[in-house]
Structure formats: structure tokens, C-alpha cells
Amino acid sequence: MGSCKASGKYGFGLVVLLAGLVLLGGNLGLIPEHVYNVIMRWPMILVAISLISFINRDWLAGLILLTIGSYFMMPHLVDDFSMREIWKYWPVLLIIIGVAILRGKRKKNAPLHYHSNNDDYIEEITIFGGNVTRIDSKNLKGGEITSIFGGSEINLIDAELSDDGATIEMTAIFGGVKLIVPRQWNIKIEVTSILGGFTDKRVPGGEGVDTSKILVIKGETIFGGGELVSY
Structure with missing residues (x-):
């Protein structure tokens, strides 16, 4: 699990680094304008995510996105270039889908990965998969949650906030993040959504809100979603 997280973090970091270099080069005029305009097209998002998949050795997902x-x-x-000309090769998509189905038969459904930890900082990266994590920290200070074409469920029912509270940064790109929290937590949501959404589904009531500590949830959902629930 540790190596999987490390490779996922490395891949995501590499893509962010490359994006920063390209944007800087464009702003400084180091990249020819016609090249920069091509790079900044929306399909490059799929190419970038395919790079992350290849780094994580998810060859099939990377190939499909690429x-x-x-x-x-x-x-x-x-x-x-004629789109009609390349349309001759559309059966290639059927071949890729067929390989995906056969691969799925062999591996069955990709299982959710269940694990727990008592770290004071959350570091969760999910790419083309699913993770369910239970946090037992009694001094939670915050963390980062990234979900790209995948789903993350973070259960904080048994966790306790630090005296200074906590801040969680979340990013959901074509993916989802679910946070399960105690009813009495004081929570501030500062999530920006672009063709996505973050929903507060907490059950009202309980023992009363503890205003001495606050959990701040920041981040972005891009073609993705997030939800906050309590039981």
C-alpha cells in the first residue's frame, strides 16, 4: 500500500511540475505560441492523466486515455487532418474495451483497499481505484486527499481534532471523495467546484457542536464530487 501511494504521489507531482513548467514557459515566451496553443487544448488533460496511469503501471487505463x-x-x-480518416480505426476502441473486459474477468472487480492508521496527517491518493481508510488519530491536524478517476472514503468517526483544529485539502478530478465525520464537529467547507459538486449530507442534531475546534475542508472538484456525512 505504501509503494502504491508513493508512486501515485510521484506521478501526480510530476504532472503538476510539468504543467507548471509549461505555463511558466508560455508566460515568459519561451515556448512558441503555436506550440503553447496546442499544449493548452483540453485533450491534454487526458494525456496528462494517462501519464499518471503509466507511472502507476496501470497500462490499460493509460492506453485508453492516451x-x-x-x-x-x-x-x-x-x-x-480529417476526422473521417481516423474514424476508420474506431474498432481499435472495441479491441481495447475487449481487453479491459477480459482483464476484468481475470481479476474480477478491482477490490476496495481497506486500511486504517493513526497518523496526525492524512495522505490519500486514489487513481483508477478505490480506498476506504479509517483514521484513528487523537490529534488530527489535517492532510491531503486526491482522487482521480477513483473514489476515496475517509472515516473520521474515531478521530479527534487537534487543539488547533485541522485543515484537509481535497482534489477530485473525475473522481469522488466521501468524508464521514462525528456529528459534533464544527466544520467549515471551502471547496470550489467546476462541473462538479461537494454536498453536505450530515445528520443534524446530536450532542451539540464543539465550537472550540474546527475542521476546514478546502480544495477543488473538477468533473468530480465530494460529500460530507455523519452517522
Whole structure:
């Protein structure tokens, strides 16, 4: 589990680093304008996520995303390119889907990974998969949760906030994050959603809110979602 998290964090960090270098190069005029305009097209998001998948050795997911991203990039890379011409190769998608089905038969459904820890900081990265984590820390200070084409469930029922409270940064891109918290926690939500959403589904009532500590939830959901629940 540790190596999986490390590779996921490395891949995500590498993509963020490359994105920063490209944006800086464009702003400083180091990258030719016509090249920069091509790189900044939306299909490059799929290409970038495919890079993360390859780093995580999820070859099939990476290949699918790279194929789709490349398909939509071709008109911007090749002069007089005809979408009709490449459409001849659409059966390749069926081949890839077939391989995915056979792979799924062999591995069955990708299982959720259940684990728990008592760390004071949460570090959760999920890419093309699912994680269920139970946090037992009695001095929770915050953390980072990243979900890309996957789902993360963080159970904080048995956790306790530090005296200074805690801040959790979450990022959901074509993925989802579910946070389960005690009813009495004082929570402030500062999540920005772009074609996504973050929903507060906590059950009202309980023993009363503890205003001496606060959990701040920050982050972004992009074509993804998040929810906050209590039991």
C-alpha cells in the first residue's frame, strides 16, 4: 500500500511540475505560441492523466486515455487532418474495451483497499481505484486527499481534532471523495467546484457542536464530487 501511494504521489507531482513548467514557459515566451496553443487544448488533460496511469503501471487505463486524448489532439497537430480518416480505426476502441473486459474477468472487480492508521496527517491518493481508510488519530491536524478517476472514503468517526483544529485539502478530478465525520464537529467547507459538486449530507442534531475546534475542508472538484456525512 505504501509503494502504491508513493508512486501515485510521484506521478501526480510530476504532472503538476510539468504543467507548471509549461505555463511558466508560455508566460515568459519561451515556448512558441503555436506550440503553447496546442499544449493548452483540453485533450491534454487526458494525456496528462494517462501519464499518471503509466507511472502507476496501470497500462490499460493509460492506453485508453492516451488513445482518446490523441484522437482529439490530431486535428491540432496535423494540417488538413480529417476526422473521417481516423474514424476508420474506431474498432481499435472495441479491441481495447475487449481487453479491459477480459482483464476484468481475470481479476474480477478491482477490490476496495481497506486500511486504517493513526497518523496526525492524512495522505490519500486514489487513481483508477478505490480506498476506504479509517483514521484513528487523537490529534488530527489535517492532510491531503486526491482522487482521480477513483473514489476515496475517509472515516473520521474515531478521530479527534487537534487543539488547533485541522485543515484537509481535497482534489477530485473525475473522481469522488466521501468524508464521514462525528456529528459534533464544527466544520467549515471551502471547496470550489467546476462541473462538479461537494454536498453536505450530515445528520443534524446530536450532542451539540464543539465550537472550540474546527475542521476546514478546502480544495477543488473538477468533473468530480465530494460529500460530507455523519452517522
